[in-house]
Amino acid sequence: MTHRILVIPGDGIGAEVMPHVLRVLDTLDLDLSFESGELGGVAIDRFGTPLPTPTLEAARASDAVLLGAVGGPKWDGLPMEHRPEKGLLGLRAGLDAFANLRPAMLFAPLADASSLRPELVAGLDMLIVRELTGGIYFGEPRGVEDDNGRRRGFNTDVYTEDEIERIARVAFDLAGKRAARLTSVDKANVLEVTQLWRTVVTEVHADFPNIELDHLYVDNAAMQLVRAPKQFDVIVTGNLFGDILSDAAAMLTGSLGMLPSASLNAKGQGIYEPVHGSAPDIAGRNVANPLATILSAAMMLRYSLGEADAADRVEAAVNTVLEDGIRTADIMPAEGADGVRKVGTEAMADAVIGAL
């Protein structure tokens, strides 16, 4: 069976890295068909909108979307509705990709690249499950309005019971395939919407008696993440807290340049993208780390295409390359280490292909 993939390179290092990731996929000898779509800044430039209708239609018709990154200073001045990020949010919402899986695992050879002491992060393997199509990102009303000649800005954090229940089920399921521990993160001491979050997660727990559940307030969770990150197995949280905590968790592993993500809907279709953004400051210089997007492609093989063996091969190849001391700039050890060689984007992808 042919797997249909919509490839969206996007902006900045997203567009720069994507051709190399496709080269990696090509070496796998799978039956993959690629179509390409535009999103973000490039789409604004060409079509006047960050999410052209053909892109969304192609995404709906595909088995999976492989996405680079969107955004850049060129479009930062645009009104909110026309910014590149709106294209990304529209794609997530348009596919109903509510379950965002952000694993933070430390490849052993990178223990020295973390900003935490190696013993705090060695063996780290956690998964953040972020609700992606609700909460304050999408809540209404929202805006900036005039208030007697002074401006007033507002957003709404809102979750329905159904939205909380479906993301909780995904998280409990995933915890069951791992170490069977789930931490739900909220701010139930202040926000009603997250009191409901805590209540519903606790109710869903009744269907998953083998999973150990605990609850943390988000401020405490942020502190625990940098104090003792290995205490976590799976974290489930809402859209905004998940955005913030996943950047912090990513950095524990040495670099944002290493972290993949999957955003799944109920049909198993997914958007696969690195956690890092478009990094306009380094784009076009052949220095970006392609591993986060390569690992996102591996997640795509596993979660949407049913090609778990191929996913294992890609992840093993990445590990081999790191063991061989091959590093992009972002994962170079602070103090020069023996047997480590700094390479650019293209050579890093070549190394993965070599290992495959």
Ligand code: IPM
């Ligand atoms: C992410 C990004 C996006 C988000 C931005 C680019 C809209 O930070 O995927 O974490 O906030 O969801």
Ligand code: MG
């Ligand atoms: Mg983010």
